[in-house]
Amino acid sequence: MIESLRSKSKELLENGTVSLVIGYAEGSKKGKTKPFFAYSSEDCDKLTFSPQCVNNLTIYLTRKFTFMKKGKVAIVAKGCDVKTINVLIQENQLKRDDVIILGMSCDGVVGKDIVHDGEQLPDENKSIKCLTCDVKTPIDYDHLFGEEIKSEALEPMTGGIYDAVKEVKAMSWSDRWKYWMDHFERCIKCYACKKVCPLCYCDVCITEKSRPQWIETSAHARGNYAWNIKRAMDLAGRCTFCGECDRSCPAEIPLNIINQELAMTVYDSFENYTAGYQTDVTPPFVSFKEEDKEDFIK
Amino acid sequence: MSVNQLSEDAFYNLIDDLNSKGTTVVAPVRNEVGMVQYEKVTSSKDNFAFDEVIGRYSPKDAFFPQHETVLRYREGENGVEVKAEEPEINDTVLLGIRPCDAAAMISLNKVFTWDYIDNLFTERRKKAVIISIACNEADESCYCTSVGFAPDGKEGSDLLFSKIKGGGYLAEALTDEGETFIANNSTCFSKKDKSVELEPIAEVTDLGVNIEHIKRWLDKKENFEHKVWDDLAAKCVGCGGCTFVCPTCHCFDLVDEPYGDQGKRVKNWDGCQFDHFTLHASGHNPREHQPQRWRNRFHCKFKIYPDRFEKKGCVGCGRCIRVCPVNLDITEAMIEITAMES
Amino acid sequence: MSEEKTEKKEEWKPRLVAYVCNWCTYGGADLAGTSRLTYDTSVRAIKLPCTGRIDPLFIIKAFERGADGVLISGCHPGDCHYNTGNYHARRRWTTFRSLLDFSGIDMRRLHFSWISAAEAGKWVEVINEVSTNLKELGPYKEFKAITEKKEEYDRVFAQ
Ligand code: SF4
Ligand code: SF4
Ligand code: SF4
Ligand code: SF4
Numbered sequence: 001m002i003e004s005l006r007s008k009s010k011e012l013l014e015n016g017t018v019s020l021v022i023g024y025a026e027g028s029k030k031g032k033t034k035p036f037f038a039y040s041s042e043d044c045d046k047l048t049f050s051p052q053c054v055n056n057l058t059i060y061l062t063r064k065f066t067f068m069k070k071g072k073v074a075i076v077a078k079g080c081d082v083k084t085i086n087v088l089i090q091e092n093q094l095k096r097d098d099v100i101i102l103g104m105s106c107d108g109v110v111g112k113d114i115v116h117d118g119e120q121l122p123d124e125n126k127s128i129k130c131l132t133c134d135v136k137t138p139i140d141y142d143h144l145f146g147e148e149i150k151s152e153a154l155e156p157m158t159g160g161i162y163d164a165v166k167e168v169k170a171m172s173w174s175d176r177w178k179y180w181m182d183h184f185e186r187c188i189k190c191y192a193c194k195k196v197c198p199l200c201y202c203d204v205c206i207t208e209k210s211r212p213q214w215i216e217t218s219a220h221a222r223g224n225y226a227w228n229i230k231r232a233m234d235l236a237g238r239c240t241f242c243g244e245c246d247r248s249c250p251a252e253i254p255l256n257i258i259n260q261e262l263a264m265t266v267y268d269s270f271e272n273y274t275a276g277y278q279t280d281v282t283p284p285f286v287s288f289k290e291e292d293k294e295d296f297i298k
Numbered sequence: 299m300s301v302n303q304l305s306e307d308a309f310y311n312l313i314d315d316l317n318s319k320g321t322t323v324v325a326p327v328r329n330e331v332g333m334v335q336y337e338k339v340t341s342s343k344d345n346f347a348f349d350e351v352i353g354r355y356s357p358k359d360a361f362f363p364q365h366e367t368v369l370r371y372r373e374g375e376n377g378v379e380v381k382a383e384e385p386e387i388n389d390t391v392l393l394g395i396r397p398c399d400a401a402a403m404i405s406l407n408k409v410f411t412w413d414y415i416d417n418l419f420t421e422r423r424k425k426a427v428i429i430s431i432a433c434n435e436a437d438e439s440c441y442c443t444s445v446g447f448a449p450d451g452k453e454g455s456d457l458l459f460s461k462i463k464g465g466g467y468l469a470e471a472l473t474d475e476g477e478t479f480i481a482n483n484s485t486c487f488s489k490k491d492k493s494v495e496l497e498p499i500a501e502v503t504d505l506g507v508n509i510e511h512i513k514r515w516l517d518k519k520e521n522f523e524h525k526v527w528d529d530l531a532a533k534c535v536g537c538g539g540c541t542f543v544c545p546t547c548h549c550f551d552l553v554d555e556p557y558g559d560q561g562k563r564v565k566n567w568d569g570c571q572f573d574h575f576t577l578h579a580s581g582h583n584p585r586e587h588q589p590q591r592w593r594n595r596f597h598c599k600f601k602i603y604p605d606r607f608e609k610k611g612c613v614g615c616g617r618c619i620r621v622c623p624v625n626l627d628i629t630e631a632m633i634e635i636t637a638m639e640s
Numbered sequence: 641m642s643e644e645k646t647e648k649k650e651e652w653k654p655r656l657v658a659y660v661c662n663w664c665t666y667g668g669a670d671l672a673g674t675s676r677l678t679y680d681t682s683v684r685a686i687k688l689p690c691t692g693r694i695d696p697l698f699i700i701k702a703f704e705r706g707a708d709g710v711l712i713s714g715c716h717p718g719d720c721h722y723n724t725g726n727y728h729a730r731r732r733w734t735t736f737r738s739l740l741d742f743s744g745i746d747m748r749r750l751h752f753s754w755i756s757a758a759e760a761g762k763w764v765e766v767i768n769e770v771s772t773n774l775k776e777l778g779p780y781k782e783f784k785a786i787t788e789k790k791e792e793y794d795r796v797f798a799q
């Protein structure tokens with residue numbers, strides 16, 4: 001799998017199809033890989049792939065990183081990463097022709113703070129997103145590496161993270177308030193959550209809007225609540241559950257839970273819509289149906 | 299300076315004693331989500347994590363909180379009234395921080411007493427006693443020895459505790475404050491037993507770097523635009539993670555939080571990795587791209603700190619490596635630059 | 641003692657922030673005024689061009705500044721001055737409401753309505769109903785635990 005990934009990458013660079021291959025290389029510490037940019041054939045020998053390849057590299061396709069790209073690029077993408085590419089295309093941030101997708105068949109990556117060596121990854125070491133993954137073979141690619149993996153038929157919005165969401169939902173509202181206040185209290189406003197998110201690509205973020213200061217910059221309960229709620233809301237109907245924000249949060253705030261609550265609401269309210277599966281449908285928040293439910297409006 | 303000893307029980311009694319005297323005790327504890335943080339502890343039964351390699355965040359928060367009010371204003375009958383905040387600063391003991399973090403406090407102190415004396419910082423520092431515990435374990439990210447510090451280093455601490463085989467600590471006073479501390483809490487300490495044997499000190503990876511050479515390389519103007527910055531840091535996503543966890547990072551922002559006709563001016567941590575950090579009002583940003591921002595961080599640690607404060611900017615705690623979501627490892631740059639300069 | 645308490649309770653008035661669209665609900669409120677209808681004075685109406693202009697953050701801001709309840713109101717579906725503003729807003733509120741609920745906001749304090757420029761009576765009804773509810777609920781103490789307090793300033797400036 002790695003050998004064919006390397007040789008395909010070399011071929012693409014050598015015949016001038018792409019100027020850059022965005023992939024993974026061995027990391028600096030045990031059990032880590034890192035994002036890696038291959039500009040030449042020699043660079044391609046450093047490309048790798050394993051369950052340690054946790055990053056969603058599609059962040060480098062967004063306009064946050066225009067300075068490093070010239071022309072067409074190829075990108076190593078797992079099934080979940082391809083979902084992000086789909087949303088970027090759907091939102092006109094990217095053209096399908098601008099990118100060559102080196103799709104990886106994938107049976108899971110390691111969870112947060114887990115050091116796991118070797119290939120076989122038991123479920124308990126997997127990232128929670130992998131437990132309900134239905135794109136182990138990416139839904140779109142130009143070249144596929146590894147054996148196709150059939151995803152089992154899954155009950156939508158069930159298991160893994162969705163069960164965790166339901167658990168929080170089952171609490172009383174005042175318990176939920178306490179639950180989130182306890183978590184948000186730890187937020188240090190490092191903004192890693194927005195910075196790693198490939199779908200947080202606004203040129204100017206609301207946090208930087210200071211007249212008025214919509215979101216207080218202070219890491220106090222009020223500022224943290226506003227920030228975490230606003231960030232999540234802006235990803236509603238868009239978040240593909242790559243889990244990067246949750247993985248990167250130094251304060252261990254369960255961002256996956258809050259993001260997937262939104263995904264579940266969007267699924268239930270807007271005709272079972274799930275982000276990342278189609279590029280040719282209008283996203284739920286730039287469209288509407290006259291008959292959308294409004295049972296909460298007087 | 300004196301060397302004493304305290305048993306495991308005495309160590310925990312010390313925490314209770316200090317608390318009962320009204321002293322604030324800050325120590326490493328494991329919180330409800332499993333992270334180790336330096337927090338105020340009120341009882342010897344807290345969820346301590348003295349054996350953790352190092353806390354997720356640095357203990358700088360004790361002197362330089364992430365968020366604090368510096369003044370308040372309000373519109374009264376006689377125009378605008380302004381009042382400087384005078385927080386109550388309690389006697390504090392930082393118990394069980396690591397030697398690298400203690401050393402970092404010297405560097406921080408230098409910044410906050412440089413051209414302007416930051417009273418909020420210095421008052422807190424003056425009222426604090428720093429007790430480090432020597433490291434018996436290091437992880438892959440630790441590299442204190444490569445930047446001139448040590449797992450049993452003495453810089454910046456008032457007292458150094460070292461773990462005794464079988465339990466308890468050896469307590470070495472390093473400053474007058476340390477001596478006074480032992481005198482004031484003499485019931486917890488006993489004379490050093492001649493036969494005590496210490497737990498072995500941690501072995502820390504030697505990176506084989508030379509920070510003088512790194513500095514020399516950074517001093518050369520032409521290297522400011524060297525391609526190494528792009529090569530290494532193009533992948534940096536600009537989250538402020540590394541700056542917020544670093545014990546020597548000290549940037550902050552003063553902002554007004556208005557609230558009708560009253561409000562606060564607050565001091566919040568800021569960081570050079572944020573795109574907004576150097577943005578001018580005109581819209582121009584001298585550090586336009588992320589690698590330039592990362593270059594600044596590296597310069598800050600290995601050139602600006604030594605040039606301006608005659609102190610080291612990096613103590614090798616390894617936190618920035620552990621926190622980085624894209625595995626941008628500062629030691630890779632150190633190694634590469636050392637190689638270019640040798 | 642208990643007398644004093646009941647007296648206090650009567651004195652306390654909730655703060656209800658109403659974000660209303662210019663073309664319908666504001667018109668309705670205006671009509672209520674010119675028709676000399678009276679309604680509860682707990683409400684502070686804030687006029688915006690359209691419900692489509694109401695950012696989710698407005699709700700959070702209102703609570704941050706001490707609101708005990710928030711009402712969002714605009715044109716009936718099909719009547720939006722900009723044709724579709726309220727349809728888009730409706731989707732956003734469906735989602736944001738759920739998120740706020742999930743985050744532990746007291747949902748008895750957040751209300752939505754469609755009130756046209758002709759429905760002065762409905763405006764009066766909705767405001768009175770929501771205000772009465774809020775009076776029963778009392779101050780929104782959970783959120784107020786994280787807001788700025790005037791008393792704190794009084795104390796600091798008195799020193
Ligand atoms: S979610 Fe699916 S494609 Fe993504 S890492 Fe997990 S198993 Fe692989
Ligand atoms: S990554 Fe976590 S700590 Fe940082 S701003 Fe986001 S929620 Fe807060
Ligand atoms: S919000 Fe988090 S999980 Fe969703 S797309 Fe962004 S980084 Fe991924
Ligand atoms: S630069 Fe990194 S290793 Fe050095 S002191 Fe800061 S956080 Fe620690």
Ligand code: SF4
Nearest residue numbers: 534535537539540622
């Ligand atoms: S070096 Fe890593 S931790 Fe620091 S800003 Fe860049 S991505 Fe974030």
Ligand code: FES
Nearest residue numbers: 661690714720725
């Ligand atoms: S103008 Fe009233 S909802 Fe759009």
